Amino acid sequence: MSTGEWDAIVIGSGLGGVSAAAILAHCGQKVLLCEQSEGIGGLAHAFSRDGRTFDSAIRVLAEGEMVQGLLEWLGVQDECELTVIDHLYRADFPDMSVFAPTGLEEFMEAHIRLFPQEEEGIRAFFRLRRQMFLETAQAPMRVTDPSALGQIAELLPTLMKYRTSTLADVMNEYLRDPRLKAMCSALWPYMGAPPSQLSFFAYAQFIGVLIDGPSYCKGSFQKLVDAFVVAIERGGGTVLTGTAVEKILLQDGRAAGVRTADGEVFTAPVVISNADARQTFEELVGTEELPARFVKRLGRMKPSMSACVVYAATDQDLLAENPAHETFKYNHWDHEDTWQDVLGGRPGGMSLSVMTMLDPELGRPGEHLLIGTAVAPYQRPDGVPWHEQKDRFADALLGEFESVFPGLRKNLTFLQAGTPQTIERFTRNHQGATYGWALTPNQIGGKRLAHQSPLPGLFLSGHWTEEGPASFRVILSGMNTAREVLGHLGTGIDVPTFKPDDVPQLAL
Numbered sequence: 001m002s003t004g005e006w007d008a009i010v011i012g013s014g015l016g017g018v019s020a021a022a023i024l025a026h027c028g029q030k031v032l033l034c035e036q037s038e039g040i041g042g043l044a045h046a047f048s049r050d051g052r053t054f055d056s057a058i059r060v061l062a063e064g065e066m067v068q069g070l071l072e073w074l075g076v077q078d079e080c081e082l083t084v085i086d087h088l089y090r091a092d093f094p095d096m097s098v099f100a101p102t103g104l105e106e107f108m109e110a111h112i113r114l115f116p117q118e119e120e121g122i123r124a125f126f127r128l129r130r131q132m133f134l135e136t137a138q139a140p141m142r143v144t145d146p147s148a149l150g151q152i153a154e155l156l157p158t159l160m161k162y163r164t165s166t167l168a169d170v171m172n173e174y175l176r177d178p179r180l181k182a183m184c185s186a187l188w189p190y191m192g193a194p195p196s197q198l199s200f201f202a203y204a205q206f207i208g209v210l211i212d213g214p215s216y217c218k219g220s221f222q223k224l225v226d227a228f229v230v231a232i233e234r235g236g237g238t239v240l241t242g243t244a245v246e247k248i249l250l251q252d253g254r255a256a257g258v259r260t261a262d263g264e265v266f267t268a269p270v271v272i273s274n275a276d277a278r279q280t281f282e283e284l285v286g287t288e289e290l291p292a293r294f295v296k297r298l299g300r301m302k303p304s305m306s307a308c309v310v311y312a313a314t315d316q317d318l319l320a321e322n323p324a325h326e327t328f329k330y331n332h333w334d335h336e337d338t339w340q341d342v343l344g345g346r347p348g349g350m351s352l353s354v355m356t357m358l359d360p361e362l363g364r365p366g367e368h369l370l371i372g373t374a375v376a377p378y379q380r381p382d383g384v385p386w387h388e389q390k391d392r393f394a395d396a397l398l399g400e401f402e403s404v405f406p407g408l409r410k411n412l413t414f415l416q417a418g419t420p421q422t423i424e425r426f427t428r429n430h431q432g433a434t435y436g437w438a439l440t441p442n443q444i445g446g447k448r449l450a451h452q453s454p455l456p457g458l459f460l461s462g463h464w465t466e467e468g469p470a471s472f473r474v475i476l477s478g479m480n481t482a483r484e485v486l487g488h489l490g491t492g493i494d495v496p497t498f499k500p501d502d503v504p505q506l507a508l
């Protein structure tokens with residue numbers, strides 16, 4: 001059965017999918033969005049339990065100003081309220097702790113106070129990060145003409161020098177004390193790879209925007225997703241939940257529509273996949289339809305690590321401990337030792353956020369809501385299925401934070417835990433990948449996937465693409481994809497960039 005004709009069909013309602021769909025609908029395109037889950041939003045989805053609202057994954061959004069600009073342009077700014085968080089995090093190490101404020105100068109000062117003898121190195125390291133950030137803003141996403149490399153190297157020396165470095169490489173060049181290196185990279189769990197593997201480029205981009213102050217969306221990030229849905233529907237688009245796409249249909253090698261698991265067929269000259277990239281090409285398209293080189297490249301790419309997530313409520317007065325909204329906890333000074341904990345299936349790369357500090361109305365009166373996360377492998381090395389271990393893991397993870405909130409586990413009024421398989425089940429991101437491809441130097445920027453796939457009319461939007469992971473980056477991906485689709489459809493409409501200088505691509 002064939003249903004309706006559309007200008008564009010979007011597969012998946014993650015922020016990368018809803019943002020692209022909202023922009024296209026706003027620009028007069030007839031858009032259909034199919035989401036396999038009953039809930040909308042992918043990793044931005046929030047769930048409710050007995051009067052409590054939990055974000056399933058996202059706790060902070062960088063570049064709130066850019067997102068606000070987009071919402072205003074779409075005319076849905078009143079549908080959600082972004083509030084700026086006035087600090088970044090606290091990171092606890094075995095015998096020291098750092099409170100990281102927002103603002104570059106304040107952030108550097110917080111580290112200089114603890115390691116005054118390394119002031120010069122700290123300033124040079126963070127200045128370098130800033131320089132990378134600025135040069136990236138001027139860099140092309142891809143260099144197709146090798147003869148241009150010499151000129152680019154002259155114009156963008158820092159970027160060219162460090163684009164293939166890991167965070168550890170660069171810290172080793174500028175910082176001496178191993179404890180200072182550990183502190184300056186305390187944010188690595190946000191990027192799912194330890195400093196020895198993490199691209200310095202990706203780190204520079206993340207910290208570069210977070211340092212200005214992350215935002216939270218009042219009422220949960222579901223409100224942000226819902227604002228995009230309002231824009232889709234106001235633009236005449238349709239959103240179908242519980243509608244898994246099982247096949248992307250092709251005609252003469254071009255995208256022509258989708259077939260759902262229920263056998264319904266929708267046709268359109270453009271299909272945008274916000275779904276897992278491997279699923280998109282290997283299952284929904286079929287590798288036989290794709291150039292062999294592309295299939296080989298896809299086969300070589302590695303997904304990011306997964307995570308265990310704990311959702312908890314307590315009637316303990318957590319604010320009495322004067323916490324940060326998010327605390328990272330390290331039992332080792334060496335992040336490589338923490339990484340061994342992660343690989344061993346023990347809590348590692350841990351953080352705990354007090355969500356009701358950002359928005360008291362998320363919880364029931366008199367309660368605080370907490371979200372704990374730990375970086376985790378898809379499969380436990382001991383072979384024990386995660387679901388059999390999840391309660392013990394959740395207890396151990398919360399136990400780690402009793403150093404911040406004494407007696408935390410005794411005062412819980414609610415507890416639920418998710419594993420890498422939960423993430424995979426709800427989002428279909430293979431191996432429960434949290435951030436698309438792993439953020440290693442060989443998988444960032446132009447080395448991730450382009451929006452335009454090898455098949456005309458088939459586009460990608462989301463954390464498998466060149467903008468990389470995180471809420472604001474996948475919204476940026478949605479904006480860039482929509483822009484390309486509008487060009488492909490020959491509409492002559494352009495999408496504003498909102499804050500171009502401050503939001504560089506992860507280029508080259």
Ligand SMILES: Cc1cc2nc3c(=O)[nH]c(=O)nc-3n(C[C@H](O)[C@H](O)[C@H](O)COP(=O)(O)OP(=O)(O)OC[C@H]3O[C@@H](n4cnc5c(N)ncnc54)[C@H](O)[C@@H]3O)c2cc1C
Nearest residue numbers: 012014015016036042043057059060245275462463470471
């Ligand atoms: C535990 C955790 C914590 C995080 N914390 C933060 C944070 O604090 N801040 C931040 O910025 N980022 C955070 N991230 C990263 C961020 O959530 C992701 O990078 C981003 O949300 C990914 O968005 P997306 O649109 O690419 O895809 P997703 O959110 O993964 O959405 C993909 C969608 O496609 C749907 N789909 C898949 N297959 C099909 C199909 N066949 N048919 C129909 N629909 C399909 C899925 O159901 C899903 O809704 C976190 C991630 C995790 C896992």
